[in-house]
Amino acid sequence: MNMEDADHRIExxxxxxxxxxxxxxxxxxxYERIFNPIHDAMIACKTTYVVxxxxxxxxxxxxxxxxxxxxxxARKLDLPLRIxxxxxxxxxxxxxxxxxxxxxxxxxxxxxxxxx
Amino acid sequence: xKSVELRVxxxxxxVMRAQYLIVDMYHQNYGILFSNxxxxxxxGIEPYPQSYLLGTVGSEVVAACGLYTRDTYCERYGEVxxxxxxxxxxxEGLEARYDVRRTxxxxxxxxxxxxxxxxxxxxxxxxxxxxxxxMRGDEKPPLILCCATRSIFAAMHEASxxxxxxxxxxxxxPVHERYRSADNPMDSRLIIPTVDIPPAIWNKPLPxxxxxxxx
Amino acid sequence: MSISRIHGVFDGAAVEPPLSKFEVKFTPLDLIxxxxxxxxxxxxxxxxxAYAFENPKAALNTLSTVINELLENAVKFSANKREPVVxxxxxxxxxxxxxxxxxxxxxxxxxxxxxxxxxxxEDIEDLFIAQIExxxxxxxxxxxxxxxxxxxxxxxxxxxxIRPLEVGDAHEVRVRVTLNANEVDQS
Numbered sequence: 001m002n003m004e005d006a007d008h009r010i011e012x013x014x015x016x017x018x019x020x021x022x023x024x025x026x027x028x029x030x031y032e033r034i035f036n037p038i039h040d041a042m043i044a045c046k047t048t049y050v051v052x053x054x055x056x057x058x059x060x061x062x063x064x065x066x067x068x069x070x071x072x073x074a075r076k077l078d079l080p081l082r083i084x085x086x087x088x089x090x091x092x093x094x095x096x097x098x099x100x101x102x103x104x105x106x107x108x109x110x111x112x113x114x115x116x
Numbered sequence: 117x118k119s120v121e122l123r124v125x126x127x128x129x130x131v132m133r134a135q136y137l138i139v140d141m142y143h144q145n146y147g148i149l150f151s152n153x154x155x156x157x158x159x160g161i162e163p164y165p166q167s168y169l170l171g172t173v174g175s176e177v178v179a180a181c182g183l184y185t186r187d188t189y190c191e192r193y194g195e196v197x198x199x200x201x202x203x204x205x206x207x208e209g210l211e212a213r214y215d216v217r218r219t220x221x222x223x224x225x226x227x228x229x230x231x232x233x234x235x236x237x238x239x240x241x242x243x244x245x246x247x248x249x250x251m252r253g254d255e256k257p258p259l260i261l262c263c264a265t266r267s268i269f270a271a272m273h274e275a276s277x278x279x280x281x282x283x284x285x286x287x288x289x290p291v292h293e294r295y296r297s298a299d300n301p302m303d304s305r306l307i308i309p310t311v312d313i314p315p316a317i318w319n320k321p322l323p324x325x326x327x328x329x330x331x
Numbered sequence: 332m333s334i335s336r337i338h339g340v341f342d343g344a345a346v347e348p349p350l351s352k353f354e355v356k357f358t359p360l361d362l363i364x365x366x367x368x369x370x371x372x373x374x375x376x377x378x379x380x381a382y383a384f385e386n387p388k389a390a391l392n393t394l395s396t397v398i399n400e401l402l403e404n405a406v407k408f409s410a411n412k413r414e415p416v417v418x419x420x421x422x423x424x425x426x427x428x429x430x431x432x433x434x435x436x437x438x439x440x441x442x443x444x445x446x447x448x449x450x451x452x453e454d455i456e457d458l459f460i461a462q463i464e465x466x467x468x469x470x471x472x473x474x475x476x477x478x479x480x481x482x483x484x485x486x487x488x489x490x491x492x493i494r495p496l497e498v499g500d501a502h503e504v505r506v507r508v509t510l511n512a513n514e515v516d517q518s
Contacts, residue, residue, distance in 0.1 A: 024403075025159070025366075027160070028466070030156065031159070061476040065476055068463040090392040090485075091396050091484065094485070098459055101456070102463065143412065
């Protein structure tokens with residue numbers, strides 16, 4: 001029986017990505033494969049890159065580490081970054097806002113409405 | 117004197133016993149995790165083999181070896197193609213005898229550390245190349261693939277008299293960095309059982325037992 | 332390091348018995364063998380607890396996050412993956428206590444110990460940022476970020492007891508997180 005279906009989804013566009021579901025991979029390194037396309041897109045991005053996590057219910061600390069590495073990568077690229085979070089998801093409201101200090105061009109938007 | 121009993125893991129419990137020894141040792145030694153479907157060699161997550169050999173002393177599991185019976189590692193990650201296999205068969209005039217769609221791969225051989233250095237590894241390795249393990253009740257033997265460092269090929273295959281035909285150099289993946297090196301790269305190789313494996317190994321019966329010398 | 336240490340307030344016996352409690356014993360190897368079991372377990376236990384809350388959905392998110400973090404750490408850092416890790420939950424009405432107990436190697440315990448000293452003395456927001464910057468270049472799984480967020484974001488009281496075992500260099504490590512039940516309900 002295979003119950004280990006992927007429980008997350010990451011959609012990439014040129015101007016941003018949307019993460020939904022649950023991300024609890026074992027190590028920060030395990031996030032690299034799924035975050036590499038985001039990193040590549042950020043390098044190519046000419047405007048503000050948007051990371052939408054409003055539909056991401058859970059992320060473990062390895063994921064926070066991986067996400068913060070994306071912020072550091074944007075800082076290195078001097079790229080404006082916007083993270084969209086949901087007010088109704090406790091860890092987002094609390095933890096993600098702290099990432100602001102990593103990058104002056106980062107805005108964290110915690111919104112009332114959950115992702116549709 | 118202790119005796120190690122070797123059997124094919126058929127029941128659920130034996131499969132789990134074998135998996136857990138492999139997981140325990142791979143995690144401890146290489147930080148590798150396993151999964152049945154979320155597999156990623158770049159981040160240290162390996163696929164579980166589908167079939168296992170289990171070595172026990174009494175009720176304790178001391179050795180295990182896996183067998184990929186579908187989606188072999190060499191084909192999935194090593195860029196080995198059916199054409200590569202066909203070419204090797206053609207060079208031996210064995211196209212009719214084998215089916216390139218039927219491949220297996222011997223993998224993840226582990227010996228519990230307190231049983232190291234007692235000849236258990238090579239004995240288990242040879243049993244893993246027996247018809248009793250790799251044929252799994254089929255009529256035709258499968259083609260056996262193997263992905264390993266060159267030092268392993270020398271210490272195991274060559275030392276056992278098993279010919280392993282180089283197919284391709286295995287790409288560099290981070291998951292292997294703790295055992296691969298520039299001097300000791302990894303290859304994908306092919307073993308054609310009826311011509312490459314000495315009959316004494318190919319016909320080795322299972323289950324079997326090995327008596328260990330007291331240290 | 333061969334002496335016992337306590338970080339934070341680690342009150343031995345509770346003043347009153349818990350209203351609700353459970354204890355689960357795991358073999359770390361089970362969770363190493365199938366990593367998703369960490370999240371599965373955290374979700375299940377969080378559901379169990381949050382079910383009785385006024386805002387189960389909000390409570391669930393905080394509880395599952397906290398339990399998952401404690402469980403992942405206990406499993407990853409346990410010295411012997413075949414020796415049980417214990418996760419316990421106690422509900423005292425106003426406070427909720429979640430605790431893991433496992434063994435750790437001497438080297439890991441030492442690094443954990445110095446991390447806890449920083450956690451106890453430095454500004455938590457600064458430490459969070461410092462750990463991210465420091466870990467950016469490495470792939471170390473022991474970033475401590477999980478514990479920092481627990482204190483920083485979930486307003487939890489973190490206490491850790493480290494006790495050397497009689498044999499070998501391993502230590503018994505108990506990590507206790509105490510949460511305010513009302514805050515969890517409104518999180």
